[in-house]
Amino acid sequence: MRVAIIGAGISGLALAYYLQKLGVPYDLLEASEYAGGNIRTITLQDFILELGPNALQKSPELHQLLHELKLQDQVMPVAANAHSRFVLRDGNLHKLPDSAASLLSNTAFSWQAKRRFLQEKDTPAADVPNETVSHFFGRRFGKEITAYVLNPFATDYCGGDPEKLLVSKALPKLKELETKYGSVLKGLARKQINWHDSFSFVNGMSTLPNAIAAKLIALHLNHCVEMITRGHGKYILSCSTPSETDTQEYDFLVLALPAHQAADLLQFTFPGLAAALLNVNYPPLAVVHSVYNREDVRHPLKGFGAWHAKAETTLTTGSIWNSSLYDGRCRPHEVLFTTFVDQFEVNGTVKVDRQELLAKVNQELCSRYQICSEKPVFEHLYLWKQGMPQFDLFIEDAHQMAAELEQQQVFISANWQAGVSVADCIRHAKELAHKIKLKRSGELNNL
Template sequence: MHGPAGILLHKAANSKSLQEVKRMRVAIIGAGISGLSLAYYLQRQGIAYDLFEAGSEVGGNMRTLQKNGYTFELGPNTLQMNEDLLQLITELKLETELLPLTPRNNKRYVLHDGQLHAVPSCPKSFLSNGLFSKEDKYRILQERKQPPAEVENETVSDFFERRFGVKQMDFLAAPLISGLYGGDPRQLLVNKAHPELKELEAAYGSVLEGMVQRKKRGVFQRAFSFRNGMSTLPQAIADKLISLHLDHKVEYISRIRGKYIISCNTNGDHDNEEYDKLVLALPAHQAAELIEFTYPGLSAALQNIKYPPMAVVHTVYNRAEVGHPLQGFGALHPWEEQSYTSGSIWTSSLFENRCRPHEVLLTSYISGDRLNGQAPLDEAALLRQVHQELSETYQIKALAPVYQHLHLWCNAMPQFDLYIEDAHQMAEVLEDDGLFIAANWYAGVSVPACVREAKTIAAKINTDTVSRSIAE
């Protein structure tokens, strides 16, 4: 049960534990996957919380659209399992809803000179691959001999250039980063945007060696989704929560005598509530507005975090009109190819129930840097351009798609560049004030990273709660 009634039932059932043991209230603002996960973990620990969501739905960017018999993912298409995420899914009893990605569809492609080339996945395929010249292959293999280095403020582009060479950055890293973040790899910090690369370099002395060793140990997990789409996870968490408040817009936050005062607007009714801890589970620009007067320094730093736009286009064709077999995960489109899209995921090849059996579904991404030429955005022209590019790339004979759908994220993914460093440092210090951040601009953009950070914050709050109870 959600809302005030649920809160009363919860308080009646647990009044003794909350009053005598915990004696703490936590306000969480934002019901994306981070806020939902944190509320779930706090609830399991018996800590009183209120989760406020301005909209009528949960999940944030983790959204699935069911339309005309199709399943469209507006946010992430797949997830990579980690221990925390697996435990959460098990506790929610969602194991039977998991839809794993089959190994045969895990092959990636990259567009080069107008042709699709498979990205090498093993030494044999690397040596026989026509994507790289002999000189390129030699340079890549030399990566194992490159000594590790700690470079201050090293960008993703600089990292790949240092370890592999420019060409490899252009053909593989750039479109990958563009598709994930909608931004420029020459600006993104590698230790923030892709910390796993630095971890491999530090642990094994080489990215390639680290990948080989982890594959031998079975560290790399397969991607997966859910039968009814990615919204399954946030909705399942929401169904377990007893203090989730939808359509509750927090308009102002103040701090008086060590307490946070939350001013909330619910259908025109205004209310103020007092809390011991505050968790911002919001995009940076939204969080900045709420703490402008309470924490002006952090607010200013948050306003500097950039969120480029990104367009997600779902295109459906009759399978008989598509010349390419589409046996794989999808394809990356480097800038050098002068492609309009950053790449496409071959959704119907990953999961069979996303469209009708005689159709194929392609999910294409247009990152912020490529959208800059579309101002104002012309939806019809954008869809036509995507269809034209898909037709040329995948030998599609259809004059028009069976169906197309466009979703524009005006503020897609936070950019982990130099500006975000200040915000991270300030946020860490303010934990002493009882202010915590549970958001992808702090924890990382992946769902597993957000779940892991939510669990960490819940543990910190619980530790402080127990310490307070002992002291009192």
């Protein structure tokens, strides 16, 4: 009984890896010429640039995977002095407090905001139907800290609008802390979550997908699945390769690709799910890399980066200070920023004037970081026309219908199901591999 996995982003790669370990035959079909999907490092001139993730959060599965892939000596933790986050308030950058004591002495927030934040421990838990992330934070921590810290954090972490994202779907672990411990702060203290456990790799994030891909015996790059049909209880996949069109039959089907791309493939076989998948929102996201000479930047950049609240009406939602996080991202006399922009004129197609956008980003960086050169020494723009899936009300139907299809041996291993972080995609893929193995052997037939 064969398994087809469509898409070799981290979700599909991890699933193939775990199935292979369990001895389950599979084919992993990837449309493009490289594996990794959203995880993409490019090296241009002397710069190592991330088009997707910049920092991974350690999880038990990821830890184990790094060990199995023998990647430990490639891991590059965030520099010890670069963990602090900054927020923009009234045009100035303020370092975020990292303890209750430093919160009290912080000048960025009013006394009322600090008191309200600390009162979270005594704020009763509540179950609000379809509660958004922003509402949840506001209810628990007050409006000011929500507007300037927590909403920008959610935009960064989930790649979306906290006023639309559902807390139960986008940040389920925080909601669970409220439910279980009566307070997010109490829960965080009990769980002892280490927010400083982020890392990359010496040669960038693509190290991870490349290492998994190198282990796989049935990864087929340049294999774009064009159509899925059904016949004699099998899934028939038509696949285009550079030289031919290939047709293969499978017993199990795993969709490891973005919801809108899965929708195109399912419109004849499962039109209901296809329609629900088309409703999943993927707002566009631009990633701008800017390199300046260190001596031209007056800000010390001692930290991870900065979040920008909506109230600051900036074009950019935040910047990561890559050269502070990891060595070797640019030359020693330079600094590298990665800046995110999520405001576009979207009218059926995404319209971006690249030169205008780069000029505006440069303008904002120059005023924020007291940069005295007119232009960066290097700049690069990458546009994700469809960035990250939004865990808002529109995703609910897709989740529900996808769960029902498991009866018909169709499974999902993708960020729109698992959660957007790479760690979540890997955890979900591992669980799914075990589920498929059991289903194949008939032990889970009644599920």
